[in-house]
Amino acid sequence: MKRRGLKWGSSLVVNIAAGIFLALCLVGFWWATRPSATGIRHTLFVFVWLCAALTATLVTFSAFPATTSDGTLFGVTLGGAGAFVILVWTAALRAGNRAAERDQREAAAARKAGKTEKAAAKPVPLERQETHWYRVRNSAGQGRRLIGIVTGDIRRVHDIDAWVNSENTDMMMARIHDFSTSGIIRYEGAARDSTGRVLADLVADDLALAVRDRRPVTPGIAIVTSAGELTRSHGVKFVIHMAAVEGEPGEGYRPIRDLDGAVVRGLTAAANPVRHDGTRLEPAASVLFPLIGAGSAGGDLEAIARTLLLAAVDYLARSAGPAPERVLFLAYTDRELAVCRTTLDSCPGLNPQGRG
Secondary structure (H helix, E strand, C coil), rough: CCCCCCCCCCCHHHHHHHHHHHHHHHHHHHHHCCCCCCCCCCHHHHHHHHHHHHHHHHHHHHHHCCCCCCEECEEEEEEEHHEEEEEHHHHHHHHHHHHHHHHHHHHHHHHHHHHHHHHHHHHCCCCCCCCCEEEEECCCCCCCCCCEECCCCCHCCCCCCEEEEEECCCCCCCCCCCCCCHHHHHHCCCCEEECCEEECCCHHHHHHHHCCCCCCCCCCCCEEEECCHHHHHHHEECCCCCCEEEEECCCCEEECCCHHHHHHHHHHHHHHHHHCCCEECCCCCCEECCCCCCCCCCHHHHHHHHHHHHHHHHHHHHHCCCCCCCCEEEEEEEHHCCCCCCCHHCCCCEEEEEEE
C-alpha cells in the first residue's frame, strides 16, 4: 500500500466523534451484560467491539494529526483512516453474522430452559389424601379441639359434617362443569340419573330459596342449606355458603376484605346451623373449608392461607360456647399444602399431632 500526505481534519470534530463512539461502547457493554440481553448478547458485543475500534482509530488520528497515508482497496483509493474504518466494518459484518447465529441458539436454549422452569414451578395437584392435625392449646376449657389440613380433591373427603362453599356475593353457584368448589358441590349434591344427568339441582335450588330476591348479600355472610346427595354419598349433613368473593364487571372476582370475619361467621353457623325456613340442624362436629379466595378469585395464596387458618385457630381457642371439634382446610396442590403447613407450624398456639 502506497503512502502519501493526507491530513485528517479538525481534531475537535474527531475528538467529539471519538467520545460518542466511546459512550456507545460503554452503553452497549452494559446492555450486553444484562440478563435481559439473552438472544442479542453476541450481536451487542460485536457492536461494542466496533465502537471500541472506531474510538481507538479516531483517537490515534487525533493524537497524530500529521499522520498521512493513502492506498487502494478493491480498486478504490482511500485515505489511511478511511481504509481502516472499512476494514473494521467488514470484520464487524462477518463477526455479526456469526454472532447472530450464536444468539439464535442461546435464545432457543433460554426458551427451553424457561419452559422447563415454569413447568417445575407449576403447582402439582396432590393425588394422595392425608390429613395433618394440630391440637389447639387453651381452647377455652371446651375439651380437645383440632385444626388440620386435608390434601387432594374435595370429592375424596368423606364423613365431615359441614362443607363450606366459597361463593360470590350474588350467591349464584358455579356451573356444574366448572372445576371449582362451588361447581363440585353443586353437581355432587344434585340428584342424577344413571348417566350422570342432573335431575334436581338440590343444593343450588335450596340456596336460591334462602336468598330469594335479596341479592347481592352482605360480604362475609354465611347461609346454611341442605347438602343434597352429598349426605348419602359423602356423609355431609349440610353446606355453609360463604359470601367470600365479590365481582366487578369487566374485572372478575376478588376476595372480600374481611376474610377472617367470614371464617368466624362460618364456624358460628356450623355450631348453630339454622336453615332459611327456621329449621335448626344438629351442630357440626367437623367442618371443611376450601382456601377461600385463592382460586379463581386470584388472591395471594400465602396471605389468604395465613388469614383463614389463624382466624380459625383464634376462634377455636377463644370460643367458650359450642364449636366444631375438628376444622379442616383443603390443600389441593403441593404449594397449598406447603403454605398451610408453614402457617400452622409457626403458630404458637398449636401442638402438631401428626398425620391421620
